[in-house]
Amino acid sequence: MSGTASPAEAAAAPRRAGRCGRLVLGALLVAAGVCGWVGWALHASQADAPLPFEPVAFRPLEESLLTAKFEFLELGGRLLGRSTDVELSPREANLLLFGKAGHTASEKARVLLEGDLVKVEASRPRGQGSLNLQATLRPTLTPTATTVEVVEARVGDYAADPLTRHLLRGWLEARLQEARARDPRLGRVKALWVEKGAVRLIYDPPPGP
Numbered sequence: 001m002s003g004t005a006s007p008a009e010a011a012a013a014p015r016r017a018g019r020c021g022r023l024v025l026g027a028l029l030v031a032a033g034v035c036g037w038v039g040w041a042l043h044a045s046q047a048d049a050p051l052p053f054e055p056v057a058f059r060p061l062e063e064s065l066l067t068a069k070f071e072f073l074e075l076g077g078r079l080l081g082r083s084t085d086v087e088l089s090p091r092e093a094n095l096l097l098f099g100k101a102g103h104t105a106s107e108k109a110r111v112l113l114e115g116d117l118v119k120v121e122a123s124r125p126r127g128q129g130s131l132n133l134q135a136t137l138r139p140t141l142t143p144t145a146t147t148v149e150v151v152e153a154r155v156g157d158y159a160a161d162p163l164t165r166h167l168l169r170g171w172l173e174a175r176l177q178e179a180r181a182r183d184p185r186l187g188r189v190k191a192l193w194v195e196k197g198a199v200r201l202i203y204d205p206p207p208g209p
Helices: 008-045 062-080 090-098 162-182
Strands: 085-089 106-113 115-128 131-141 146-155 189-195 198-203
Touching: 062 085, 062 090, 085 090, 090 106, 090 198, 131 162, 146 162
Parallel strands: none
Antiparallel strands: 085 198, 106 115, 115 131, 131 146, 131 189, 189 198
């Protein structure tokens, strides 16, 4: 077989090289654009200080009162073998999620309940400043699933785009699953949703003594 290219092959070679060059150039431009976007997003997300709210922590007697509320409402379920239906105020929801998290002034989180939505505010140290997240969510918990719809979100001054919201959704769902693993009540949840500025929680009570 001859090693000499045919005229047609010789003519096609520059076109292939041109296509390869354009592909490489396009990839470089995309990479440069992604790097620029990431750099801009990191710069936009940097804040001088954390969000201005107090870390969630139990006040005197609050943990005992919250535990007593659950135990009282669980009595009917234990006696009759039915699920427990609990309504939590915004304060009670925050204590259930973050009361034992050991938050500080610089690393903290809280939830605000608005209609059927949850607004999450969180801060954590980043360099000499703070990384601040504000996200509006619609969470749903069932016996086998933990899902979060991210309605909108901001990291610092950066408004999250669809890709960032998708990544944030995965991160938030993982954090909720961790909370379910820590708290036996959340682990037994049959349904959880937000309604009229309160959390509705239906779960199976623990077995009686």
